[in-house]
Amino acid sequence: MESIQDAMKQLKNTRNFQEQFESLKNQVLTDRYVSEFLSMHPDVSEAAALKSLSSLYSFSNERKTCDACPGLEACPNLMPGYQPHLKLVREVIEVSYGKCPLKMQEDKQKALSTLMKSYFIPKEILQASFDRLYTVDSGRNEAIRHAVDFVKSVSLGQPAKGLYLHGKFGTGKTYLLGAIANALAEKHIESMIVHTPEFLHEMKSSINNGTFSEKMDMLKKVPVLMLDDIGAEHLTHWVRDEIIGVILQHRMMEKLPTLYSSNYTLDLLTEHLAFDQKGGMEKMKALRIMERIRHLSIPVFMGGEINYRL
Template identity: 45%
Template sequence: MDPINQSLRRFGDGRIQERLNKLMQEVTADSRVASFLQGHPEIGREAVESGLNDLYQYKEQWHNCDHCPGLAACPNVMQGYQPQLNEVRGRIHLSYQTCPLKRRDDERKKHESFMKSLYLPKDMLTVTFEDFESDTEKRTDAYVKALAFCTNTVPGETAMGLYIHGPFGVGKTFLVSAIANEFADQEVETMLVYTPDFLRELKSGIADGSYQEKLDNVKRARVLILDDIGAETMTPWVRDEVFGSLLQFRMMEKLPTVFTSNFSLDDLELHFASTQTRGAEKVDELKARRIMERIRHLTDEIPMSGRNRRTD
């Protein structure tokens, strides 16, 4: 009853009943409270008096909501919740439900729990297919195939992924970000990784002992998107120990992988074949072919072209 006592003190000295009556008049004059009571004529004066604290809390907290300072600064008893009045056996009962701001925040957090991004700009986390401009034949084809991939793919049952390639700035990362968000909406765990930075992180993990954990976290994603493959410096370790291990695991577990690259599949094979070790170049076409056989077997190739949207 503390809120009631605090309010009663505003009325000064006098009999408690008189002050109680004034407070009741103030509370029942509130439009929301009045509407509730009019809709429940079975609630008598005695029930109103015994439920006065609930009615007061209801009025005050809706006043907070009417002047909402934002979810983080919400002053209500339960942050992010709005009060609701109910009638139970002729008595007043106060309950709470989430407000629109909290519901949106909960949905955002839930969405983020299914979509993880490593080393990519934050603005890519909100991209959807509606944001993608399919203004050329190639971009329209890529859009249709990407959307079909999201619709038809069942991780653990269908391992087929996508290989999206084209020049700088045509929207490859934008498209795969839309793919990641679409899967997150379906509550499918998706990981979107900028490949060169991921490989640098793995290399640093060798020294601190976190290498295997970092690799496992990525290779076990239900849907994995490797953005800008081919932009990394190719070494035998990257090709055989990282990509070889990752692709083999995902093929066996039937987990789909999406790639973006500036290289066509044939150009990527040349990239895998030519490696750098201690400043010396070595060519191993056989090992490159083994890696590429897995990529070709497990992806649908999608070429993209068009204007460079980064410079426009």
């Protein structure tokens, strides 16, 4: 951003310095924002304004940049993302800075992102919102209604059952979880959404790098947990009993809501969790986990013909 000192250096090399200076002065003093400010402060003399000519020049240039905003990343202002404002301090015109709308929006998103944690979730899901949901049938409408009711109850501090969203591949279950997470963040409620298969795979690695306990604590204690695509994971006794079972037991005891998305109905998920790697079935262990899921969540079918992944 060019300063008035730079502009004056250029004028000194011209023959008509005084004439050019007067032109520059008039350009600054007749600037729309400068003239509006001076009209609001008629007690400010022209002499006083000239003493602040350097500040007014910078202000004028930066406001012109703001009017033709090139975007936050390309902002050339002295303080990128901040918009200049004029103020009168002891009869001296000064320039102060406040966040521009784009900067405020960016800061808001950053603040929301600290409330909405995720693991292995696509970026578009993290930007989901109820406003963007496209309803085409009663199955999806019902799921959205349950989701909105859940956010409302949690934001009011009321006891709320989680949701078990189930339906065929690509009907928007994960997107709806993302919309719930964003709506909760707007209410300053922390949540975590994880893609269950990939996260459980990482949990195995975390034993070696010493982060296993930390990750377990996050999932056990986060105010709202969302397990996306449960049932698609590679199931082992350890995954079922020492990870899924322990997390859900803690959350049930602490009355912390958990939401799920799955291609399986609850009955099919029971069969999946009962699978024995040796070819047998461990129904009692599966039923123990399913009791926690059934007791603390509402099964909701996610219908529709539109594939949200296309």
